[in-house]
Amino acid sequence: MLAYWTSRMSMDAVARVQTASIWSNAKSIEWPRSALxxxxxxxxxxxxxxxxxxxLGYWIREAGPLPMPEERILNTGVRGIGLAGAEVRAALHELCEYGILFAVRKSWGERLFFLPxxxxMAWxxxxxxxxSYWKEAPSAGGSFDGAGRRVSEQLPLGRRLVRAYAALKRTELKLxxxxxxxxxxxxxxxxxxGWEQADAAALFDFVKPVHLEHYPAPFAVVLDVAAKLGLLRRAQATVGFAWDNVRLEQWLMGSPLLREAELLRLITMxxxxxxxEMISFTSELLLLKPRVEYSVNQPLTSCQNSWxxxxxxxxxxxxxxxxxxxMSYCWLIDPWEPEKTTDEEAYSLTEDIPLIVLPDGELIVSPSAxxxxxWTLEQAAQWVRDDAVSIYRLTSQSVAAAVEGGMDQEKLLNALREASGGLPIPEELERAVGHWAAQANRTMLEEVLLLRCDSVEIANAAYxxxxxxxxxxxxxxERSFIVRPADVPSLRQQLERAGWPLAKNKPSAIPALEQSSNEGQLVxxxxxxxxxxxxxxxExxxxxxIVADAGNSKDNQAYAPAQWPASWTGQLRAYHHSTRRQIVESALAWGAPIEIKSEGRLVELVPERLSGFADRWVVSGFLRGQTDEVVTPVDLSPHMWEEMRIIIPSPFVDNKRE
Incomplete structure (x- = not known):
């Protein structure tokens, strides 16, 4: 994604793109946001x-987000793009300078260019x-809500993921x-x-887990999505994982429709x-209007149907x-659901009461919740079933588990009141929740760090x-004390000053110290x-x-070799057939186009190869217009034009940079 690659750029490089003239029309939205x-x-x-x-047009049409080796791009130039090699190099430099294309280098030197x-998708x-694939069609029927909007009979993936993440949280991410x-x-x-094992395996067969022998594909997707959203992080220098609680809270508090749209795009991309083929198909799916029926224009592959x-x-x-x-297709949500203002979000939440609390502890949850x-109900209640609505039930075990997990009784009751539109909790249920919560945490096991003295006298003196x-x-x-791990460095120093240094042959404190020092260091x-x-x-x-490796400096005004006669690149001139051959050979070697005058008409020739000998030679290549992307294959002998010159592709220089 673009944000990832910009995070790897130096501050100077980011500033250079931001001040480029091409982005000057986006004053209110700074690059890289404007690039989307x-x-x-x-x-x-x-x-x-x-x-x-x-x-760029060729790239969007043929490569999309797939990386392309530099050599392949240069070899494709004339046939696929209508550009000579030097023109492709200059265009690559321009697109990279403007932060549109990016390039990475493999350890053995091969360079890959790509579009994030x-x-x-923004392009x-x-x-x-x-x-290409779809056309609008009359509705083929389906399920609709009270407002006449088509609805799904399936629980959205986002809500399923919330449940899966709540289940992971209960395990404390132990490995x-x-x-x-x-x-x-x-x-x-x-x-x-919520899927049967066989159904889930078939549903997620479009991915391959890294830990293929250990993690089923659905579970790997659960983890991978959490990592890509920044919800799940890895503890630095350890093999453990931890939740990024700030990002998790932000994600949970967002609009459900917005979050589902974000997941839709993430899963697709x-x-x-x-x-x-799949890039072309699925990216076009993302361009379809929401809640509009489409029918397919052409036969689809099994992969496309499966998607x-x-x-x-x-x-x-x-x-x-x-x-x-x-086949017909209809988006039930907007893949590009816009973010709402705080007032708009507050208004949408008042349109529907997401929760009904019954006296027996049963909770009826609206699809708009x-x-x-x-997330709160997954921690404090027992899930029962999903139909048109979701059903949960508060039980003594679920409430006790929530309290043991750190949820306060009042926080739970306040959440239920707020979600039910401010209606009071049934009195008998409120008493039951209070009773169940009071039974939790009456006893507990703790792991502690002990300071043990070798005599009662030293223990008394230290105390x-x-x-x-x-x-x-x-x-x-008589001889032991509980010590907080965070106080160990200070305690060690004070004990040494008092003449009772900590023994160095007792490693029992090391794990607790390491855990404390690494806390919060998440990557x-x-x-x-x-x-x-x-x-x-x-890299x-x-x-x-990129320019330096091509053998050009930023001060060069042209990509022309120094040994070329100036007349070859100046005005159109007539040359002997042998000189014409030399000019064509030089243009081929350097990857430059040639302007020729034939029967009084000026055209551009992009040479591809030269064949023949003496005066019986032929240059094969493509004629092109000055503005369109259409190229015409031709074979020309030297007597078929009157005058010629080599066109020098100038290196990219942004003279209007702010």
Missing amino acids: EPEILKEVKRRLSVNASRL RDSY RRAQGYDE TAKGLFPKKTIADSLSAL HYSWEGA MQVMSRFGWANAAAREDGS SYDLT AHPAIKGLLAERIG EAGPFIVDGHALQIY LESPER
């Missing part, structure tokens, strides 16, 4: 040079829907000695998703874009066969020492799903290095 706005990108494309615009996934949206999640944790998470069913089973779309046997409410007593949390027996988790390209493992290249 389709309306801004339409203007950006008009500001690109002709060659850069041609290359979300950037690619597709700027281009618009082209009806086995091999650093893997235990089988029971996996089983509990899969059970929370990360798990369906492995081949050009439509995945979107349907995830509760985001309706895919069905029509009476004539063709927030993720935050679902009486003014600088040491405050560092001892509690005395246990990116994952990946848990195999990425066929894994560009993140390579990010700067545009300056």
Whole structure:
């Protein structure tokens, strides 16, 4: 994603892109955010040079978010893009300078260019829907809500993930000695998703887990999505994981429709874009208007049909066969659901009461309930079933478990009141919750760090020492004290000053100290799903290095070799056939186009190869217009034009940079 790659750029490099003239029309939205706005990108494309615009059009059409080796791009130039090699190099430099394309270098020197996934989708949206696969069609029927909107019979994936993450939270993310999640944790998470094991395996067969022998595909997706959203983090220098509580809270508090749309795009961009055909198909799906019926224009592959069913089973779309046997498709949510203002969000929440609390502890949850409410109920209530609404039940065990997990009784009751529109909790249920909560945490087991003295005299002296007593949390027996791990460095120092240094041959305190010192040091988790390209493992290249490696300095005004006669690149001239051959050979070697005058008409020739000898030679290549991307293959002998010159592709220089 674009945010990831910009985070790997230096501050100077980011500032250089932000001040580029091409983004000057986006004052209110700074790059890189502006690079994801389709309306801004339409203007950006008009500001690109002709060659850069041609290359970008080819890239969106043929490569999309897939990486392309530099050599392949240069070899594709004339046939696929309509550009000569030097023009492709200049266009690549321009697109990289503007933060549109990025490049990474493998350890053996091969360079890969690519368009970040979300950037690619932004450019597709700027281009618009082209009806390659779909056309609007009359409704084929389905389920509708009271407002006449089509609804899904499937629980949306986002709500299933909330349940799975709540199940993970109850395990405290404990791992086995091999650093893997235990089988029971996996089983509990899969059970929370709510699919039968066989159905889930078939539904997620579009991914390959990194830990294929240990993690089923659905569980790997649960972890991978959490990592990509920044909810699940890895504890630095350990094999453990931890929740990023700030991000988790923000995610749970967001609009459910917005969160489902974010998940829809994440799932599509990360798990369906492995081949050009699927990229074209699924990206066009994202361009379809929400709640509008479409019918298919052409036969679909099994992978494409399967993907439509995945979107349907995830509760985001309706895919069905029509009476004539063709497939119909309809988004039930907007894949590009916009963020609402605080006032708009507050108003939408008052349109529906998401929770009904019954006296017997049964909780009826509306499909419009927030993720935050679902998260609370998953921790404090027992899930019963899902129908048109979700049913939970408060029990003595569920309330006790919530209190033991750190949830306050009043917090639970307040959450229930707020979600039920401010209505009071039934009196008998409120008393029951209070009774159940009071029974929790009456006894507990704790792991503590002990300071043990070798005699009662030293223990008494330490307890009486003014600088040491405050560092001892509690005395246990005659010779031992409970010590808080955070106080160990200060305690060690004071004991040494008092003449009672801690023994160095007792390693029992080390694990607790390490746990304390690493607390809060969290880094990116994952990946848990195999990425066929894994560009993140390579070194990010700067545009300056790309130019330097091509043998050009920033001060060069042209890509012309010094040994070329100036007349070859100046005005159009007539030459002897042998000189014409020399000019064509030089243009081929350098990858430059040639302007020729034939029968009084000026055209541009992009040479591809030279054949023949003496005066009987032929140059094969392509004729092109100055603005369109159409190229025409030709074979020309030297007597077929009168005058010629080599066109020097100028290196990219942003003279209007702010």
